Amino acid sequence: MDPQWINELIEEIGTDGVTINETALLQHSQDESHHPGVSPDVVASPKNTEQVATILRTASRYGIPVTPYGAGSGLDGGAIPLHNGISLDFTRMDRILHFSPEDMSVTVQPGITRLALNKQINSHGLHFPIDPGADASIGGMTATNASGTTAVRYGSMRDQVLDLEVVLADGRVIHTGSRAKKSSSGYHLNGLFTGSEGTLGIITGITLKLHGTPEHLIAARCTFPSPKACAEAAHLILMSGIPVQRIELVDSESIRQVNAYGQYAFPEEHSLFFEFAGTKGGVEEEASLAEELMKDAGCSHWERAAGSKERSEIWRARHELSYAFSHIPGKKMLGSDVCVPLSHLADLVVHARTLIEGSGLLGGVFGHVGDGNFHTSIVYDPKKPHEREKALHINEELVLKALQSGGTCTGEHGVGIGKKKYQVQEHGEAAAVMASFKHLLDPEGILNPGKIFD
Amino acid sequence: MDPQWINELIEEIGTDGVTINETALLQHSQDESHHPGVSPDVVASPKNTEQVATILRTASRYGIPVTPYGAGSGLDGGAIPLHNGISLDFTRMDRILHFSPEDMSVTVQPGITRLALNKQINSHGLHFPIDPGADASIGGMTATNASGTTAVRYGSMRDQVLDLEVVLADGRVIHTGSRAKKSSSGYHLNGLFTGSEGTLGIITGITLKLHGTPEHLIAARCTFPSPKACAEAAHLILMSGIPVQRIELVDSESIRQVNAYGQYAFPEEHSLFFEFAGTKGGVEEEASLAEELMKDAGCSHWERAAGSKERSEIWRARHELSYAFSHIPGKKMLGSDVCVPLSHLADLVVHARTLIEGSGLLGGVFGHVGDGNFHTSIVYDPKKPHEREKALHINEELVLKALQSGGTCTGEHGVGIGKKKYQVQEHGEAAAVMASFKHLLDPEGILNPGKIFD
Incomplete structure (x- = not known):
C-alpha cells in the first residue's frame, strides 16, 4: 500500500x-x-x-x-x-521552448542534453560551447555550474545563463533574469541559482547565450618531459594573450590508458592538447605563435591535426579519458576536481602525481589548465577498502592544498556529497550567509537535502 | 553640538x-x-x-x-x-593590495579608479578592460555592475570579479569567492553582491581577472543612412562571429554634438565605431571581413584609424559624448540606459529617435549595440519643468518598451533612484525573493536605504 x-x-x-x-x-x-x-x-x-x-x-x-x-x-x-x-x-522535459537565432539565444527545458541541443541549432551557424565531456543535461549542467574544455574561452555555465525559470519550494515560479545580454537591475539571482544544485529551487527553464560557430578550427598537441613543464608552458600561452579555445593537460599515465581504451597512438608522454578557433588567417597565426612559444619552452612532438578527422580524434580521446580509467574490469574510479590560481597550478599537479605514485595506485592527472582546474582519476579495487581509503585521502590532500593556495574545492563538478565538509573551510563566515539563504528559501529542507549544506 | x-x-x-x-x-x-x-x-x-x-x-x-x-x-x-x-x-582606500601578474589577477581597495589601476599594471602586459567611459572607482563599478564599450568582448564587472571582501550590516566581514578562475563551490555570492549597490553589504576589497594586452588594435568607423541601418549592420557583425572588441552606435545628432564639443571632424551621419584586437594578422583579417560585410550592407565612409593617435581620438570622442550633451551652458542632461535582446535593438533605437524628435528637445542616441544596450542623452532647460517632464517621459517610454521586449530597465547604470519603480514589473515574483535577501542581510535598513528596494 x-x-x-x-x-x-x-x-x-x-x-x-x-x-x-x-x-x-x-x-x-x-x-x-x-x-x-x-x-x-x-x-x-x-x-x-x-x-x-x-x-x-x-x-x-x-x-x-x-x-x-x-x-x-x-x-x-x-x-x-x-x-x-x-x-x-526531467526526461519528459527535454524540449527547446524558444530558439531565437537573431538574439543568439535559446530557451530550453532542463532535460535536454547538450548534444541534442547543439544538433538542433548548429545548422543556423550557432553553437552552445560549454563542453563537460559527458552528454549531460542542460539542467544538470546549470545546477552544478558545469564547464569543461572550452571554459578558458567561454567560462562556465554561469557565464552563459541569461535567465532561469525556477520553481521555489512553496510552488511559486520565478524568473531570475531576462533575455537581455546584460543587466544591472535587481539582484543577480541567475548566478545564485546556477550552481545551487537544486537546493534553493528547481530549475524548469534555462535561457542560454549562443555563439557564432567559428569559421575555422585548428587542433594541435605537443609533449613535455614533466607535468610541471606542461603546466608552466600552458601558463606561457595564457600570458601571451593568444586566445586559445581549449588547452588541456594530459599526463603520460592518462595517455597510456586512453591509448589502450580507445586504440589511439598518441605519444605516451606528458602532453598539452590545443584548439584554436576563429577566422582562417587569425587561427593560422595563433597556432603558429603557439608552436613557436612551445618549441622555445622545450616541447617535443608538436603536431597539428591534419584534418577534421584527426581533430575530432584528439577531443574524443580527451573526453574518453575518464571512461578509460573508470571502465577497467573489476575496478572503480575516484575523481577529484580542484581549481587554483594559475601560479599554483604546476605545484598542485606535481603534488597530485607525487601522491598518486606514493599510494601505489594507478591514476592519471589531466585537466583544464587554462583555468587552473585539474582532475585526478584514481583506480581502486572496490573489494579492498584500504585502496578506496587511499584514493579518498589523495582527494582530501588535494582539496586542502588547493584551499591553502587560494583556490576552491571544486572547479566544475559541484559540491554534491563529497565536498560538503569543506564548505566552511573554503567560505568561512560566508558559509553562514549561504546557509541563511537556504533556510530562507527552503525552510522545511525538502530541496535536495544533504547537499551543499546540511 | x-x-x-x-x-x-x-x-x-x-x-x-x-x-x-x-x-x-x-x-x-x-x-x-x-x-x-x-x-x-x-x-x-x-x-x-x-x-x-x-x-x-x-x-x-x-x-x-x-x-x-x-x-x-x-x-x-x-x-x-x-x-x-x-x-x-572611499578616497582613502584606493590602493592595490595584491597584484599577481602570474595569476592574471589583482586585489584592490574600492576607491581606486580604473585608470589608476591600469596605469599600475599595464607595464606587465596586462590590462583591466571594463570601460564605462568615466574614470569611475572600481568599488562603484562593482556595486553597479558597470560595463561599457568593451562588454561585447569582456562582459560586465560581474564577469570579472573573482572575489569580494564585503562588510555586512552587523560588521561581519566575508569573502564571496576565491582566487581561482572558476568554482562550483557554495552559492555564488560574487554575482549577488556585484550590482547590489551597497544595499546588501559594503564592498571593501575586489579581486579582479586581468587580461593580456592585445598585441594589435585596429579601430574603424563607417556611416549608414539611419540608426536602424546601423543597428541592423551591427547585428550582422555579431552573427558573423567576427570577435569585435568594441562596436558602438552613435547617431548623427550625437556626432554633431561631439564634433562641436571636442572640435572633431567626424562625418555628421549615423555611425558605427569599431575596434578589433588580437594578433596582427588576425586583426587585419577581422577588420577586412568587417569592412566587406559593412560595404555589402550599404555603409559609407568606411575609414580605418591610420595610427594610434587617430584610434585614441575615436574612443576619446565616444567617451566625451555624454559630456558633450551635459555641458551645454544653462542646460541639463537626462540619460537613459535600457538593454534589449539583439533582435529588438533596431526597433528600440528607432522608437527612441521618434520620441526625441516628437518632444522637440535636443537629444542623441548611442550605445553598446553589441550587447543590445543603448543610451539616450536628452537636453532640457532646468528652468522649464515641462522640458524635464518630457525627458522623463521618454525615459519611461523606453523602459516600458524594453521590458515588453524581454529586456531590462538598466543595462549598466544600475537601479539607483530612477529604476526602483520598475523592479516589480521587471522581476515579478523574483522581486519578492530579492527583497527577502535584503531584509535578511540588512534587517535595520541602514545600507543605502531607498535604493533598489524600499
Missing part, C-alpha cells in the same frame, strides 16, 4: 508520470560518482513547469525530500537522493 | 576621517545623474576594512543610514544619501 502522498502525486500528474518500479528506483539511486547509491521512494517525471510546482507543493505539505535528476552524469553525487523521497526526473 | 553617534565615529576613526564641512557634504550629496542632491549628515573616510566594520557597527547601533561613495560618477543616483546619515567615502 502506497503512502498517501504517492497516491496524491499519481492523482496530480498521472500514472505515467510516477513510478516505483525497482529498476527505475535503482537507476535513480546513483550517478557517475563513487558515492554509494540511495534509492528514492518514487521517480516522478513531470511534463511541464506546472507539474513541477504541483509536485513541490505536495512535497512541502508532506515534508518529502525532492532530488532533481537529469542525465545521471554527475561526478559528486548531486543527484543521489540521500533521504529517499522523490527523484524528480 | 554633534549628536552622540558622530562623536563616537570621530573617536573610532579619528578626526581626519570624519567631516561635517559644508563643501564636503554638498559634494557628497550628488552624482552625475539628474536626481536632486541630498546631503549626508557626515562624510566618513575609512582607511581600512576594520574602520568600515566599526562604522557599520556604530551605524547599526544608532540606526544611521550608510551610503557608499566612490568617484561620484554614477548616472542614476546610487551614491546620493536619500536619508542623510553617513556618506562612506
Whole structure:
C-alpha cells in the first residue's frame, strides 16, 4: 500500500508520470560518482513547469525530500537522493521552448542534453560551447555550474545563463533574469541559482547565450618531459594573450590508458592538447605563435591535426579519458576536481602525481589548465577498502592544498556529497550567509537535502 | 553640538576621517545623474576594512543610514544619501593590495579608479578592460555592475570579479569567492553582491581577472543612412562571429554634438565605431571581413584609424559624448540606459529617435549595440519643468518598451533612484525573493536605504 502522498502525486500528474518500479528506483539511486547509491521512494517525471510546482507543493505539505535528476552524469553525487523521497526526473522535459537565432539565444527545458541541443541549432551557424565531456543535461549542467574544455574561452555555465525559470519550494515560479545580454537591475539571482544544485529551487527553464560557430578550427598537441613543464608552458600561452579555445593537460599515465581504451597512438608522454578557433588567417597565426612559444619552452612532438578527422580524434580521446580509467574490469574510479590560481597550478599537479605514485595506485592527472582546474582519476579495487581509503585521502590532500593556495574545492563538478565538509573551510563566515539563504528559501529542507549544506 | 553617534565615529576613526564641512557634504550629496542632491549628515573616510566594520557597527547601533561613495560618477543616483546619515567615502582606500601578474589577477581597495589601476599594471602586459567611459572607482563599478564599450568582448564587472571582501550590516566581514578562475563551490555570492549597490553589504576589497594586452588594435568607423541601418549592420557583425572588441552606435545628432564639443571632424551621419584586437594578422583579417560585410550592407565612409593617435581620438570622442550633451551652458542632461535582446535593438533605437524628435528637445542616441544596450542623452532647460517632464517621459517610454521586449530597465547604470519603480514589473515574483535577501542581510535598513528596494 502506497503512502498517501504517492497516491496524491499519481492523482496530480498521472500514472505515467510516477513510478516505483525497482529498476527505475535503482537507476535513480546513483550517478557517475563513487558515492554509494540511495534509492528514492518514487521517480516522478513531470511534463511541464506546472507539474513541477504541483509536485513541490505536495512535497512541502508532506515534508518529502525532492532530488532533481537529469542525465545521471554527475561526478559528486548531486543527484543521489540521500533521504529517499522523490527523484524528480526531467526526461519528459527535454524540449527547446524558444530558439531565437537573431538574439543568439535559446530557451530550453532542463532535460535536454547538450548534444541534442547543439544538433538542433548548429545548422543556423550557432553553437552552445560549454563542453563537460559527458552528454549531460542542460539542467544538470546549470545546477552544478558545469564547464569543461572550452571554459578558458567561454567560462562556465554561469557565464552563459541569461535567465532561469525556477520553481521555489512553496510552488511559486520565478524568473531570475531576462533575455537581455546584460543587466544591472535587481539582484543577480541567475548566478545564485546556477550552481545551487537544486537546493534553493528547481530549475524548469534555462535561457542560454549562443555563439557564432567559428569559421575555422585548428587542433594541435605537443609533449613535455614533466607535468610541471606542461603546466608552466600552458601558463606561457595564457600570458601571451593568444586566445586559445581549449588547452588541456594530459599526463603520460592518462595517455597510456586512453591509448589502450580507445586504440589511439598518441605519444605516451606528458602532453598539452590545443584548439584554436576563429577566422582562417587569425587561427593560422595563433597556432603558429603557439608552436613557436612551445618549441622555445622545450616541447617535443608538436603536431597539428591534419584534418577534421584527426581533430575530432584528439577531443574524443580527451573526453574518453575518464571512461578509460573508470571502465577497467573489476575496478572503480575516484575523481577529484580542484581549481587554483594559475601560479599554483604546476605545484598542485606535481603534488597530485607525487601522491598518486606514493599510494601505489594507478591514476592519471589531466585537466583544464587554462583555468587552473585539474582532475585526478584514481583506480581502486572496490573489494579492498584500504585502496578506496587511499584514493579518498589523495582527494582530501588535494582539496586542502588547493584551499591553502587560494583556490576552491571544486572547479566544475559541484559540491554534491563529497565536498560538503569543506564548505566552511573554503567560505568561512560566508558559509553562514549561504546557509541563511537556504533556510530562507527552503525552510522545511525538502530541496535536495544533504547537499551543499546540511 | 554633534549628536552622540558622530562623536563616537570621530573617536573610532579619528578626526581626519570624519567631516561635517559644508563643501564636503554638498559634494557628497550628488552624482552625475539628474536626481536632486541630498546631503549626508557626515562624510566618513575609512582607511581600512576594520574602520568600515566599526562604522557599520556604530551605524547599526544608532540606526544611521550608510551610503557608499566612490568617484561620484554614477548616472542614476546610487551614491546620493536619500536619508542623510553617513556618506562612506572611499578616497582613502584606493590602493592595490595584491597584484599577481602570474595569476592574471589583482586585489584592490574600492576607491581606486580604473585608470589608476591600469596605469599600475599595464607595464606587465596586462590590462583591466571594463570601460564605462568615466574614470569611475572600481568599488562603484562593482556595486553597479558597470560595463561599457568593451562588454561585447569582456562582459560586465560581474564577469570579472573573482572575489569580494564585503562588510555586512552587523560588521561581519566575508569573502564571496576565491582566487581561482572558476568554482562550483557554495552559492555564488560574487554575482549577488556585484550590482547590489551597497544595499546588501559594503564592498571593501575586489579581486579582479586581468587580461593580456592585445598585441594589435585596429579601430574603424563607417556611416549608414539611419540608426536602424546601423543597428541592423551591427547585428550582422555579431552573427558573423567576427570577435569585435568594441562596436558602438552613435547617431548623427550625437556626432554633431561631439564634433562641436571636442572640435572633431567626424562625418555628421549615423555611425558605427569599431575596434578589433588580437594578433596582427588576425586583426587585419577581422577588420577586412568587417569592412566587406559593412560595404555589402550599404555603409559609407568606411575609414580605418591610420595610427594610434587617430584610434585614441575615436574612443576619446565616444567617451566625451555624454559630456558633450551635459555641458551645454544653462542646460541639463537626462540619460537613459535600457538593454534589449539583439533582435529588438533596431526597433528600440528607432522608437527612441521618434520620441526625441516628437518632444522637440535636443537629444542623441548611442550605445553598446553589441550587447543590445543603448543610451539616450536628452537636453532640457532646468528652468522649464515641462522640458524635464518630457525627458522623463521618454525615459519611461523606453523602459516600458524594453521590458515588453524581454529586456531590462538598466543595462549598466544600475537601479539607483530612477529604476526602483520598475523592479516589480521587471522581476515579478523574483522581486519578492530579492527583497527577502535584503531584509535578511540588512534587517535595520541602514545600507543605502531607498535604493533598489524600499
